Amino acid sequence: MKGRKLLMIPGPIEFEPEVLSALGAPTTSHVAPNFIQSFGNALRMMKKVWLAPTGQAFIMAGTGTLAMDMAGSNLIEKGDRALVISTGYFGLRYAELLKRYGAEVTVLEAPMGDVVSLEVIENELKNKSYKLLTFTHVDTSTAVLVDPKPIGALAQKYNVLSILDGVCSVAGEEIRQEEWGIDVVLTASQKAIGVPPGLALLVASTKAMEVWKNRKTPVANYYSDWANWLPIMQAYELGNPSYFGTPAVNLVMALEKSLEIILQEGMEIRFARHHKMATAFREALKAIGLKSIPLRDEISASTLSAPYYPNGIIGNQFLQNVNQEGVILAGGLLPSIKNDYFRIGHMGSINRADTLSTIGAIEVSLKRGGFIFEEGAGMKAAQKVLG
Numbered sequence: 001m002k003g004r005k006l007l008m009i010p011g012p013i014e015f016e017p018e019v020l021s022a023l024g025a026p027t028t029s030h031v032a033p034n035f036i037q038s039f040g041n042a043l044r045m046m047k048k049v050w051l052a053p054t055g056q057a058f059i060m061a062g063t064g065t066l067a068m069d070m071a072g073s074n075l076i077e078k079g080d081r082a083l084v085i086s087t088g089y090f091g092l093r094y095a096e097l098l099k100r101y102g103a104e105v106t107v108l109e110a111p112m113g114d115v116v117s118l119e120v121i122e123n124e125l126k127n128k129s130y131k132l133l134t135f136t137h138v139d140t141s142t143a144v145l146v147d148p149k150p151i152g153a154l155a156q157k158y159n160v161l162s163i164l165d166g167v168c169s170v171a172g173e174e175i176r177q178e179e180w181g182i183d184v185v186l187t188a189s190q191k192a193i194g195v196p197p198g199l200a201l202l203v204a205s206t207k208a209m210e211v212w213k214n215r216k217t218p219v220a221n222y223y224s225d226w227a228n229w230l231p232i233m234q235a236y237e238l239g240n241p242s243y244f245g246t247p248a249v250n251l252v253m254a255l256e257k258s259l260e261i262i263l264q265e266g267m268e269i270r271f272a273r274h275h276k277m278a279t280a281f282r283e284a285l286k287a288i289g290l291k292s293i294p295l296r297d298e299i300s301a302s303t304l305s306a307p308y309y310p311n312g313i314i315g316n317q318f319l320q321n322v323n324q325e326g327v328i329l330a331g332g333l334l335p336s337i338k339n340d341y342f343r344i345g346h347m348g349s350i351n352r353a354d355t356l357s358t359i360g361a362i363e364v365s366l367k368r369g370g371f372i373f374e375e376g377a378g379m380k381a382a383q384k385v386l387g
């Protein structure tokens with residue numbers, strides 16, 4: 001494949017050939033028996049990947065932001081209080097989104113590279129009553145990882161609905177939605193789920209669905225309203241045709257294939273593989289002498305890394321050099337430090353060869369940019385982790 005480059009950005013990612021074949025298959029009717037079967041399978045498998053056996057799964061044409069919008073618009077009524085726990089760009093997006101639906105939003109913003117402490121969160125929940133809280137499992141702008149388990153427990157303790165933005169984590173970071181008591185876990189297809197961009201995915205708890213059913217006012221977003229989509233998801237899961245808006249037929253078939261691949265690997269092995277690859281990247285970056293945005297290893301994502309450029313390295317030139325080496329990386333995203341760091345996505349079918357090629361391309365490009373370090377130190381550190 002002359003000219004093919006290794007796509008190592010935090011979404012979209014490299015996709016499995018079988019997933020791409022499903023995408024390229026002849027499009028069938030959205031009410032054809034084989035498509036109904038695929039849609040139903042995908043809904044059932046989502047609950048296994050999310051570890052939410054009694055949850056309600058939704059598959060929609062749209063991006064991750066639509067999944068955020070669907071959860072927000074269905075659960076918020078004008079005047080409800082919402083607590084947004086933010087670790088970067090996407091936390092702040094959720095705050096803006098919820099305000100559109102009339103929520104009174106309080107934002108707890110983490111210091112750069114850190115998380116909001118559980119004491120601060122608990123204090124807020126103790127002093128003010130909230131209808132829901134949101135948090136970003138991995139904020140793709142900072143690579144900061146938030147531990148969902150204690151936040152789920154706090155939400156339960158204070159009877160607050162919890163929404164986890166898992167766009168950069170589902171099927172990569174450990175999530176046990178039901179065991180951890182998280183009410184909505186949402187994502188998009190193009191990251192660790194392993195399907196080209198275009199699907200918004202979420203699983204809602206029984207409690208979230210009850211809260212929605214007991215709303216006093218109509219959902220302010222016509223397209224996202226669960227009243228339109230719940231009967232469709234239920235019908236497809238039962239093997240019956242149904243229509244509200246035309247499903248993204250080929251993307252759903254690709255999703256079915258990707259979920260099969262994910263479950264074949266097994267969730268525990270998949271979480272461990274992501275963790276190992278991330279550790280290899282982290283150790284390599286440290287050995288080269290690069291600092292990353294997350295302040296500690298325990299709050300560093302398994303799905304991406306966000307290292308600062310060392311002194312003297314010009315971001316655009318570095319990324320171009322990496323590209324010439326055959327690897328595509330992403331620039332910074334957080335507006336205040338956008339030009340000071342870059343991002344490496346390492347999720348989905350990421351393997352040892354991808355990891356080592358990327359580290360090699362980074363080393364060569366840093367050297368070309370004039371940065372002085374022990375050449376090969378990153379490769380050596382990564383290989384030590386990879387065994």
Ligand code: PMP
Binds near residue numbers: 063066136139168
């Ligand atoms: N949340 C997070 C954590 C994300 O990383 C992204 C996308 N990078 C989004 C939400 C929004 O997803 P989309 O771009 O698919 O709308």
